[in-house]
Amino acid sequence: MRDPGLVLTARVLPLAVLAFSTYSDEELARHRATLTELAHHAEVPEQEAHDSLVEGLQGLGGLAILGGTLCAMFVWLSQRAAYLPMSVLAAVSTGVLGFAGMLAAIYGARLTWRGIAPRPRRTDFWLAVALGLLGAAFVLAGRLA
Numbered sequence: 001m002r003d004p005g006l007v008l009t010a011r012v013l014p015l016a017v018l019a020f021s022t023y024s025d026e027e028l029a030r031h032r033a034t035l036t037e038l039a040h041h042a043e044v045p046e047q048e049a050h051d052s053l054v055e056g057l058q059g060l061g062g063l064a065i066l067g068g069t070l071c072a073m074f075v076w077l078s079q080r081a082a083y084l085p086m087s088v089l090a091a092v093s094t095g096v097l098g099f100a101g102m103l104a105a106i107y108g109a110r111l112t113w114r115g116i117a118p119r120p121r122r123t124d125f126w127l128a129v130a131l132g133l134l135g136a137a138f139v140l141a142g143r144l145a
Helices: 004-012 014-019 025-039 046-080 083-112 122-144
Strands: none
Touching (some): 004 014, 004 046, 004 083, 046 083
């Protein structure tokens, strides 16, 4: 069974190129392939898995930055026009920001702390989804109150 967190991390890896660093096409393809193999629980050398997870954290950071930027834009727009639709979009982008930030924090903790399993688990993804949904609900409730 696939790990949805690692699949998503592999998919958002190109956002790291936009936000943080430059990769050659070969490096980007190698890191995405490694993350996809990890998601399918394939045997991957530990150093290669570590390197790709670190690069994946940069992609999640890029997603968090994009979510925060969109949230700020939608909040600003909701004050000027289309209050309800822009408030909903602000809540959704806040959820994306919370999700990406939490997943990056969990993966970062797994990479740096020695007491826990270094490879991500499925529960990491669902914990991040729950936090993202909670953040979206709080922002939506605050904007509509």
